[in-house]
Amino acid sequence: MDYLLQHPATVGWRLLQHLELVAGALAIACAIALPLGVLVARKRRLGGAILTGLNVLYTIPSLALFALLIPLLGIGTKTALVALVLYAQMVLVRNVAVGLRGVSPALVDAARGLGMSPTQTFWRVEVPQALPVIIGGVRLASIALISLATLASWIDAGGLGALVLYGLQHDDPSRAVAGALAAALLAITADIALRRLQQRWE
Amino acid sequence: MTAPESEVGGAALRLRGVTVRYQGRPAVDGVDLDVAGGELIVLLGPSGSGKSTLMRTINRLVIPDSGTIEVDGRDAAAEPPEVLRRGIGYAIQAVGLFPHMSVARNVAIVPELLGWDQSRVEARVDELLKLVRLEPARYRERFPRELSGGEQQRVGVARALAAKPRLLLMDEPFGAVDAIVRAELQDETLRIHRLLGTTILFVTHDVDEALRLADRIVVLRDGRVEQVDSPLRVLAKPATAYVAALLDSKDAIRRLQLLTARSALASTGATHDATVPGGDLPTVGPDATLREVLSVLLEGAPRAIVADNGRDLGSLAFDDVRAALARTER
Numbered sequence: 001m002d003y004l005l006q007h008p009a010t011v012g013w014r015l016l017q018h019l020e021l022v023a024g025a026l027a028i029a030c031a032i033a034l035p036l037g038v039l040v041a042r043k044r045r046l047g048g049a050i051l052t053g054l055n056v057l058y059t060i061p062s063l064a065l066f067a068l069l070i071p072l073l074g075i076g077t078k079t080a081l082v083a084l085v086l087y088a089q090m091v092l093v094r095n096v097a098v099g100l101r102g103v104s105p106a107l108v109d110a111a112r113g114l115g116m117s118p119t120q121t122f123w124r125v126e127v128p129q130a131l132p133v134i135i136g137g138v139r140l141a142s143i144a145l146i147s148l149a150t151l152a153s154w155i156d157a158g159g160l161g162a163l164v165l166y167g168l169q170h171d172d173p174s175r176a177v178a179g180a181l182a183a184a185l186l187a188i189t190a191d192i193a194l195r196r197l198q199q200r201w202e
Numbered sequence: 203m204t205a206p207e208s209e210v211g212g213a214a215l216r217l218r219g220v221t222v223r224y225q226g227r228p229a230v231d232g233v234d235l236d237v238a239g240g241e242l243i244v245l246l247g248p249s250g251s252g253k254s255t256l257m258r259t260i261n262r263l264v265i266p267d268s269g270t271i272e273v274d275g276r277d278a279a280a281e282p283p284e285v286l287r288r289g290i291g292y293a294i295q296a297v298g299l300f301p302h303m304s305v306a307r308n309v310a311i312v313p314e315l316l317g318w319d320q321s322r323v324e325a326r327v328d329e330l331l332k333l334v335r336l337e338p339a340r341y342r343e344r345f346p347r348e349l350s351g352g353e354q355q356r357v358g359v360a361r362a363l364a365a366k367p368r369l370l371l372m373d374e375p376f377g378a379v380d381a382i383v384r385a386e387l388q389d390e391t392l393r394i395h396r397l398l399g400t401t402i403l404f405v406t407h408d409v410d411e412a413l414r415l416a417d418r419i420v421v422l423r424d425g426r427v428e429q430v431d432s433p434l435r436v437l438a439k440p441a442t443a444y445v446a447a448l449l450d451s452k453d454a455i456r457r458l459q460l461l462t463a464r465s466a467l468a469s470t471g472a473t474h475d476a477t478v479p480g481g482d483l484p485t486v487g488p489d490a491t492l493r494e495v496l497s498v499l500l501e502g503a504p505r506a507i508v509a510d511n512g513r514d515l516g517s518l519a520f521d522d523v524r525a526a527l528a529r530t531e532r
Binding site for chain 1: 261263284285286287288289292294295298299300301302311312315361371
């Protein structure tokens with residue numbers, strides 16, 4: 001607590017860095033997961049293969065994944081970003097697919113029968129209907145990424161993890177606690193905000 | 203009751219050799235059908251008879267394996283399916299309303315797809331809600347889940363009629379509502395049909411619904427047409443044993459329900475016999491069904507007076523009812 005009160009600017013800066021990393025990863029992850037999720041929802045066999053692949057990816061310990069990426073991408077923010085994007089895929093793709101599969105066929109039939117094109121049907125009917133489940137996925141992914149991103153400091157990508165890492169290495173528990181506390185608060189805030197959004201859509 | 207923006211009339215339909223196969227088995231098998239503009243045609247049959255599939259070939263939600271479909275003389279396959287569908291009304295059970303859109307947005311879908319300007323769309327929404335007897339101010343901004351089953355169904359019909367289609371397809375639209383509301387909605391359908399003159403194709407498995415609504419009934423069995431005729435003809439002269447069984451056409455009461463006191467009077471030539479004291483005889487309206495007349499006669503009266511707003515048109519006795527029934531079998 002002492003560190004947090006004495007160095008609010010440093011904590012704030014690390015928090016912003018953390019947020020930037022998570023938000024960036026989440027945005028990229030969503031852009032990839034939406035088409036993948038559609039594919040999983042529509043093509044049964046290919047979809048099964050994609051989900052199996054993502055499952056395998058998900059079982060790799062996060063620190064090990066960082067380590068595996070270093071020979072390919074070196075150390076730094078870029079590597080952390082890629083790792084976080086990969087981790088988010090499992091939850092996001094699964095929720096997009098589950099959400100889309102749950103849309104009532106009668107609604108899709110009505111949309112097509114009224115003269116909507118497949119694209120119009122997708123954006124105006126299927127996505128809005130699947131949105132609560134998709135937002136649920138974004139919520140779970142954001143919490144997971146906020147926690148995972150604390151490990152990014154191990155590969156020199158900064159964020160709140162840097163405070164924790166420095167605190168542990170230099171016998172400064174107060175600094176480590178400040179980093180951990182800020183990360184926890186960020187996760188809780190994200191959870192509440194996205195939960196609200198999800199409820200509004202339901 | 204406001205009049206619709208313009209009279210649109212109904213499209214003629216011409217189906218030739220329409221066949222749809224599912225995994226090699228024909229679901230619709232060589233159907234020929236001609237529908238005149240403004241007719242109300244009911245496709246009747248049990249589930250699996252192909253009635254729904256046949257209807258869906260018309261707006262190309264199902265692509266036939268062979269055969270041709272002409273709407274208003276134009277090949278339905280000639281234009282992109284979306285363009286075709288925006289010109290054909292489509293109403294299904296209440297579950298077809300989009301839950302995330304208000305009543306107004308649901309009704310506005312096709313006009314918006316057609317690119318109508320916003321003020322015209324909003325005016326049309328109000329006009330349509332009035333047409334299906336839902337007060338626009340009360341209903342516009344509500345969501346489907348806030349409506350009763352009957353109200354949802356009315357919105358579904360309003361949505362289907364939004365862009366003034368000349369053809370309206372209704373696929374078991376009243377399947378999910380109770381008997382009283384269903385009868386109400388059937389009356390509404392008939393009223394709107396008379397008012398707009400739209401050609402309507404209506405799919406149902408409910409025989410009484412078919413008899414009540416149809417100008418002509420198309421009876422389907424295993425994807426084939428068994429008979430196409432007026433309700434009375436289908437009942438009185440079933441073409442096959444299957445049609446007779448499906449409609450339970452031995453049931454004379456059912457036929458009496460399709461005949462009016464006015465028509466019975468016209469064909470018997472019966473006029474009011476002044477020598478019969480009319481004072482204590484029961485009176486029925488000219489649009490009363492012969493079933494209602496029979497019911498009155500069974501109460502014990504020798505004759506029932508048919509009167510239109512106090513004007514005596516004649517009277518009917520038990521023999522007249524029986525004669526009217528017998529004529530349907532000729």
